[in-house]
Amino acid sequence: MTSRFQIGETDFLLDGAPHRIISGAMHYPRVHPDLWRDRIRKARLMGLNAIETYVAWNAHEPVRGHWREDGDVDLGRFLDIVAEEGMHAIVRPGPYVCAEWHNGGLPTWLTADETIRLRSSDPRYLAEVTAYLERVNAIVVPRQIDRNGSVILVQIENEYGAYGSDTAYLETLVRVTRACGITVPLTQVDQPIPHMLEGGAHPELHKTGSFGGRVDERLATLREHQPTGPLMCMEFWCGWFDHWGEKHHTTTFADSAADLDRLLAAGASVNIYMVHGGTNFGLTNGANDSGRYLPMVTSYDYDAPISESGDLTEKFRAFREVISRHAPVPDESLPEPADAPAFAVPLEAVPDPLALVATERGSFATPPSMDELGSDVVLVEYTARARGAGVLEAGIRDYAWVTRDGRPVGRLQRTIGDEALTLPDGTELRLLVEESGRVNYDTKIGEAKGLIGAPLLDGAPLVGPWQVRTFDVAGLGTAISAAGPESGSGSIVQGRIAGPVGLRGSFTLDAAADLFLDTRGWGKGYAWVNGFFLGRYWRRGPQRTLYVPAPVTRVGHNEVVLVELEDIVDATARFLTRPDLGHDVE
The missing domain is CATH 2.60.120.260 (Galactose-binding domain-like)
Known part of the structure; x- marks a missing residue:
């Protein structure tokens, strides 16, 4: 049975009746596909009526022209399970998603071209984005609520007001999305800070906010910029992410529950970010750089109500109790955590495991970046003749092991600003360089990785030839x-x-x-x-x-x-x- 979902003067409307969204974020590539139903069902037990997910472009098209929508990136199956579990879905296809995900979701084959202006109305960028949105929306369109599916909202871009204010860019994304057949309401999200809400604004987009506290103040600011329609916190931050080398972040569940109660008591709709975080499997972790480069850890537990391994936490129970004051909660027993085998x-x-997956890339006068060597290269060996001792300086993105005539002599680490070491006398210099995670936020998205420029020995450039090998990690x-x-x-x-x-x-x-x-x-x-x-x-x-x-x-x-x-x-x-x-x- 089809339904109609609209934005009214004060509320979301489901078949004409006021409807409050109580949603939770869950990213399908961060959860094993055989566990999607379990995690979605547990979210429903908490009292949620919707699941929100980002769509990571680089997960679907890691190599240009090689589109995937199966296995761990079977978005259609994920949305179908949401519907089968009696819940609605919110889809946020970007093309930029942030999400502490590798490169903010943008493919490295796209960002390797430094002449393309990302997240703008650059015609070359828009041509690629248009092709991407057409593929994604071919999955989403038949699964909209007015076609007997689960999807009730689709978001355009992501936190765009924190990045730019190119209205022509947003206009194109709206036009392409509608031309693809998306009929449900379109939204935007930004932190409730005036210049962000204004920069990311478009007349066809309903404004929503992202915040984790100061609820009354944030809702008031959002209302100033969205005078009509429902208030919605599209990202209610109930936890946080972790970087390597820092502490594990947790939030007091009672404080988070109190903020959730304030949101719901104010009549707002909410999407809990994250209800279940999951895992940065493989090489999918992102990084931040606000003056210091910090890569994300493998876990994306996020201190969420449903833990990385699917346990129901104290935060889950506290949120469930809060939601029960404002909406129906399933009267079903909750599974208890169980110990794993030890x-x-x-x-x-x-x-020498790297030799098993090595590819000789040839000789270069100057060291090529990983981006010049191909899509998603993450480990490269650079070798050159370099006689004499001295101080070696190298632009490393992000971590390098240095050997001299086959003997280890030290490491270079971007995270701590350690990009120089004393090199003993010798003839051969070898650097094994690892990309530790691509920046997912702000202007350093898409920056080149690997060995950046020729290293210096006592201030003089080390000239080639450089022999290069890449490894299929x-x-x-x-x-x-x-x-x-x-x-x-x-x-x-x-x-x-x-x-x-x-x-x-x-x-x-x-x-x-x-x-x-x-x-x-x-x-x-x-x-x-x-x-x-x-x-x-x-x-x-x-x-x-x-x-x-x-x-x-x-x-x-x-x-x-x-x-x-x-x-x-x-x-x-x-x-x-x-x-x-x-x-x-x-």
């Missing part, structure tokens, strides 16, 4: 798993081994189960279970465990693989009963 797995070493898990027994002869001494090294081990399970892989005793690298790329680990913390979704595991034989780029002091894969995201880190 066990240890000895690991064997696979030496995503393919490392499969390559190490498939390496023959003769490759497993690396020397582990009292649990210690220097990287780069691959490690693998096997274990058995009586039943598929969520697991928490302990990364203590490891340095910096990547991990897989049964070929599923869990993401990055780093001894810098605060995150100490990686979440392994139950659908990744299986009855009987299972395999864990990691690639250590620095050094291991405990060549054992330990699985813990509960996650450790760094709650005790100050």
